[in-house]
Amino acid sequence: IGPQGTNGRRRDTFGCAGLQRRYPLNHTAVMMRRLVPRITLVILIRNPIERMYSHFYHFYDPKSCPGSKRNADCFHGSYLGEIGGAFKKCVAKHGKWHPLCAWGPVDTFAFHQHSRGFSLGLYAVFISLWLDLYPKKQFCVLDLEHLKAGLTTGLGMIEDCLGLPHLPSYQAVAINRRGTVKRAEPMQNRSVAILQEWYEPYNRRLCAMQLHPLKCNTSWLSKYEREDGFHLEIREEQKKQQARDKLRH
Template sequence: MDVNLESVLDGLVNVSTGFVHSDELVVSWNKRNFSKTMETLAGVFSDWVNANEFHFHCQGDGSASTFWDFKIWNELFPNESEVPRETHANLIHNIQPDAKIVVIFRNPTDRLYSDYYYINRGQNISPMMFHRCSIEAITIFNNCLQNHKLRTCAYSKKKNVSMRKKDVGLSLNDDEKTLSKCPNVRLNVGLYDVFTQDWLNVFPRDQLFFMTTEDWNSNCVEYLKRIYMFLGLDIQSDDDRRKVCQNEHANTGKKKPPMLDESRELLDEFYRPHMRILSNLLNHTKYSWNL
């Protein structure tokens, strides 16, 4: 059985860690490179074949970006002006149509803020800079929508580009009349509805397991049990699952200053319609985060 452990949030690592304790599952965690994951798993299986051994195992991939990152589409399809119908979901389905996908969503506004501090760690950043760059990112995205379909803009590899502050409605001081250079704000990653629809277009609903970070944090023991049942694996005891759930969260980064209220209002407004669509897709209001 092939299992694709997917996520659009940092909490994925903790779920993957939970499976490592099972004798039935092999998990390769490579958050940046799906192909590296496949190389790792191929090496494991090659060792078994060379040893003339048989193992009933699940293979799992924990590449967090596989769910949403298809920015190379215009390199694969250079003659297409809009993102093609085929994405990672089609690739995985063609290789393993019985794959099961576990997706964990986080409040998109919180995810963006956490992601901003994580991927730009070591740089001189601040909540005010995040707010300014969020405005720029939204402006760039909305400009994209004027010429392209939503899916194309969601999968676009175009990062934040330098923009004059006056173009995004920010006041100018005499010493600020230069192009701003914003650290990357991955606004598109929070468009869960777009990516979820693409995966649902390819895989049957019963091969995808969706949950939120709130689910995991509030009732980890129960949700770990549900995931094991979803994967068809033997269920660990409550005590064993409780030990897994006590593991420290990974990819949490350093403590961040609080987000500005105006940033949260701005981003909640941007994501609100997308989360409503996601709630309808998955038939549960928890995926709207009351935005």
């Protein structure tokens, strides 16, 4: 299985035994389940809106921006226009929970990182695929906020997940070689509003999954558990997990 078509022309497909798919047929979770079935999976995520903005500055070709300069205006106009149009088209055709729309719905080269700035933040879609193969108790999901609150807090949560004794202290070491580079300008409010709307169903579902120790304990997830009727969504996710557990056994 690899990122090339069996006909030699489509490089955005994954070919295997004469089949072609726009996302991996045998994804990483399948292989890891066979190799290390009792592993504890530590997953570190980040506010998907902030992650997408950072992704834009690292991967988007500035030649696609007016004046060949990456900035908040280019992000809102060129980038969101490109990403949003392709993603909405994919969702309209396949549905918002289809792996294809999370894998890389934008240009013909799915492995081009700039095109996945939005879809890589659809954490609920990716984690759901892993939950089909691993029990929920083997997941340790944290947000970057937990580490920003203090290394002792964040790493202590990981130690608890792994059943390791707590170290008395930690020391941060600065390794950022781009520390002198000028900081990016803030994202525009209109861009934030659009992305909040796009990510809302995926973030709600992630919160409803109640993954340990994340649950909804971040600034960008906590609002969902305060909403009326959210406990029903949690119950639905619990039923889905029970169904997964039965299939695994």
